[in-house]
Amino acid sequence: MKSRSTYESSSKSSKLPSEVYCHHKLTAVLRTAKKEANEGKMFYGCPLWPKNSCGYFFLSQ
Numbered sequence: 001m002k003s004r005s006t007y008e009s010s011s012k013s014s015k016l017p018s019e020v021y022c023h024h025k026l027t028a029v030l031r032t033a034k035k036e037a038n039e040g041k042m043f044y045g046c047p048l049w050p051k052n053s054c055g056y057f058f059l060s061q
Helices: none
Strands: 029-032 042-045 057-059
Touching: none
Parallel strands: none
Antiparallel strands: 029 042, 042 057
């Protein structure tokens, strides 16, 4: 069985991981920041946000 880490990548040359998991071990959701400091930047976050979020955040570059 393949273990789930915070993120897994199928290709080491890839800039973005192919699968990203939050601390709940659920597939994280790719979102776009709306706050002025990071507006337009893409990030991965917990899919249970805002009610039951584990606080997971991974800025994709």
